[in-house]
Amino acid sequence: MMNEPEVTNEHEKRERRMVQWVVALVLFVAVIYAVTFIKLPVWLPALK
Amino acid sequence: MTEAITTHDHPPAGIMRWLTATNHKDLGILYMSFGGLMFFIGGAFIMAVRAELLLPGLQLLSPGMYNQLFTLHALIMVFGAIMPFATGLNNYLIPLMIGAPDMALPRVNNWGFWILPFAAVLLLIPFFLQFFGIGSGASAAGWVMHNTSLDLQSGIGMDFAIFTIHLLGLSSLTGAINVVVTVLNMRAPGMTLMKMPLFVWAWLITAFMLILVIPVFSAAATMLLTDRHFGTHFFDAANGGDPILLQHLIWFFGHPEVYIVLLPAWGLIPHILATFSRKPVYGYRAQVYALWAICFLSFLVWSHHMLTSGLPLAAEVYFMYATMAISIPTSVLVFCWLGAIWRGAMTFETPMLFALGFVAHFGMGALTGMILPDVAVNAQYHNSYVIVSHFHYTFFGGGIFGMMAALYYWLPKFTGRMFDEKLGRLHFWLTVIFFNMTFIPQWFAGLDGMPRHIADYALRFSAMNFISSLGAFLLGLSQLLLVYIVVKCVRNGPKATGQVWEGAQGLEFTLPSPPPYHTFETPPLVK
Numbered sequence: 191m192m193n194e195p196e197v198t199n200e201h202e203k204r205e206r207r208m209v210q211w212v213v214a215l216v217l218f219v220a221v222i223y224a225v226t227f228i229k230l231p232v233w234l235p236a237l238k
Numbered sequence: 239m240t241e242a243i244t245t246h247d248h249p250p251a252g253i254m255r256w257l258t259a260t261n262h263k264d265l266g267i268l269y270m271s272f273g274g275l276m277f278f279i280g281g282a283f284i285m286a287v288r289a290e291l292l293l294p295g296l297q298l299l300s301p302g303m304y305n306q307l308f309t310l311h312a313l314i315m316v317f318g319a320i321m322p323f324a325t326g327l328n329n330y331l332i333p334l335m336i337g338a339p340d341m342a343l344p345r346v347n348n349w350g351f352w353i354l355p356f357a358a359v360l361l362l363i364p365f366f367l368q369f370f371g372i373g374s375g376a377s378a379a380g381w382v383m384h385n386t387s388l389d390l391q392s393g394i395g396m397d398f399a400i401f402t403i404h405l406l407g408l409s410s411l412t413g414a415i416n417v418v419v420t421v422l423n424m425r426a427p428g429m430t431l432m433k434m435p436l437f438v439w440a441w442l443i444t445a446f447m448l449i450l451v452i453p454v455f456s457a458a459a460t461m462l463l464t465d466r467h468f469g470t471h472f473f474d475a476a477n478g479g480d481p482i483l484l485q486h487l488i489w490f491f492g493h494p495e496v497y498i499v500l501l502p503a504w505g506l507i508p509h510i511l512a513t514f515s516r517k518p519v520y521g522y523r524a525q526v527y528a529l530w531a532i533c534f535l536s537f538l539v540w541s542h543h544m545l546t547s548g549l550p551l552a553a554e555v556y557f558m559y560a561t562m563a564i565s566i567p568t569s570v571l572v573f574c575w576l577g578a579i580w581r582g583a584m585t586f587e588t589p590m591l592f593a594l595g596f597v598a599h600f601g602m603g604a605l606t607g608m609i610l611p612d613v614a615v616n617a618q619y620h621n622s623y624v625i626v627s628h629f630h631y632t633f634f635g636g637g638i639f640g641m642m643a644a645l646y647y648w649l650p651k652f653t654g655r656m657f658d659e660k661l662g663r664l665h666f667w668l669t670v671i672f673f674n675m676t677f678i679p680q681w682f683a684g685l686d687g688m689p690r691h692i693a694d695y696a697l698r699f700s701a702m703n704f705i706s707s708l709g710a711f712l713l714g715l716s717q718l719l720l721v722y723i724v725v726k727c728v729r730n731g732p733k734a735t736g737q738v739w740e741g742a743q744g745l746e747f748t749l750p751s752p753p754p755y756h757t758f759e760t761p762p763l764v765k
């Protein structure tokens with residue numbers, strides 16, 4: 191009973207951390223996708 | 239306290255249990271069963287290929303059909319069999335190994351699985367349509383679409399393949415994000431990162447690799463789609479595009495992909511070697527660092543698949559040495575595997591046999607892999623059967639042997655029943671003998687100059703191909719034994735204990751076999 195709020199707090203913190211991770215990873219995926227599509231056709235041929 | 243995560247104790251009955259599954263164990267079983275089924279479908283396709291190659295001349299297949307069959311074989315084996323099976327293992331085992339009640343994103347997990355059957359059907363539709371006179375068949379451009387001229391010019395099969403790649407990518411990405419979030423947030427108190435079992439480490443690293451390279455592959459597929467239908471010219475040389483660009487994008491994905499296939503196996507082999515040597519895991523830290531090093535290096539070596547594509551000399555030399563550098567962390571792993579069994583009290587149950595078979599055959603794949611990136615010899619070996627032999631030692635000798643070892647090791651945990659040990663050993667020895675009978679002759683045919691991707695060959699390759707085809711048929715047949723063993727185990731195997739194997743360590747072996755539907759709802763305390 192005593193540490194009830196503490197426990198939900200932990201739970202909420204974990205939930206929030208999880209959401210942050212998911213958002214960050216999805217954004218990362220989107221960035222890589224976009225860079226591949228938009229920039230690599232410009233950068234890679236320039237290597238030669 | 240547990241109110242927030244309390245759910246029904248019993249799954250819904252019948253088919254709904256599987257369609258709406260969010261339980262990590264149910265999804266694990268689904269993924270593994272799907273992988274197993276695809277293993278046999280991919281195998282059936284290649285049996286037709288080997289039948290064509292049994293004798294010189296064309297007997298059964300047109301060259302176009304031949305190309306479709308080996309392409310489907312490879313896509314199905316890599317993306318349909320090994321990867322889903324390894325994902326099933328991570329679903330079932332990661333929560334048990336880190337003391338979590340489930341994966342972090344159970345609904346996403348359901349979605350990730352149910353995409354797969356649709357992707358498989360999508361891939362196969364054009365193959366069957368051709369028999370009704372519709373379209374020109376499935377994609378024939380190779381396992382990562384590396385035949386760039388076919389990519390641009392072939393019919394609807396390629397469009398289906400492109401959408402399949404998008405779907406598979408979605409499934410892999412959701413699965414990978416789920417693994418990262420689970421491992422980083424759901425560990426039981428006391429389960430610090432450096433206490434995690436190596437299988438969990440290996441999957442965490444695999445997930446990061448997927449998250450980095452799948453978007454590149456998907457984007458390349460999208461560019462191909464717009465080139466084919468929407469008037470862009472990314473890859474079309476006739477209009478100022480660059481086909482080599484497609485090669486770069488594809489192999490930037492393709493090389494890490496081979497490590498994506500292998501890392502889960504590398505992670506689980508030390509568990510099995512330790513158990514049956516009755517010793518702790520050897521060189522834990524060294525293995526964690528080696529896995530990270532391989533992950534890092536794998537992004538920097540892709541053009542060893544393109545050494546004959548006219549790269550500048552400096553680039554060729556760079557890719558040669560960078561590739562060879564991967565053998566350093568890989569050797570660390572092999573050393574640790576040998577360290578694990580060194581002076582151990584070894585016994586040779588089926589999982590241990592497959593684990594040792596893994597070390598031996600993957601070792602052959604790795605050694606032959608040291609020869610291939612040599613710029614001078616690559617000119618000879620590129621596109622020859624030497625390559626086919628080499629990568630089957632890594633994919634089959636490594637990937638499949640690893641998955642088999644895992645299956646036999648954890649099957650009693652999953653089912654609560656022991657399998658028939660005698661038959662398991664028989665399955666192992668038949669697999670070893672016929673696997674080598676299939677792929678050793680291919681090495682020598684390749685050295686002698688036999689190109690890959692051909693439905694017919696010069697007469698001097700006849701003997702090697704005859705032996706290889708016989709080996710392949712017998713290898714295929716002997717895998718049916720595995721089905722029998724698993725069915726027999728599930729139906730009426732003797733009861734397994736929670737511990738299963740005398741020397742087994744890890745949280746999953748502190749639970750009964752099979753583990754209850756919900757486990758670790760209150761996290762265990764890890765010392």
Ligand code: HEM
Nearest residue numbers: 284308312315316320380381626633634690691692710713
């Ligand atoms: C019964 C077992 C198997 C046999 C007999 C077999 C045989 C073959 C043969 C003969 C080819 C080359 C076809 C050609 O180049 O003309 C091939 C290609 C291939 N196989 Fe297998 N294979 C088996 C299992 C596997 C497994 C388990 C995997 C992966 C997990 C795999 C992955 C591949 C890949 C990636 C290719 C390359 C396709 C391409 O060139 O694009 N194979 N296989």
Ligand SMILES: [Cu+2]
Nearest residue numbers: 492493542543
């Ligand atoms: Cu490679």
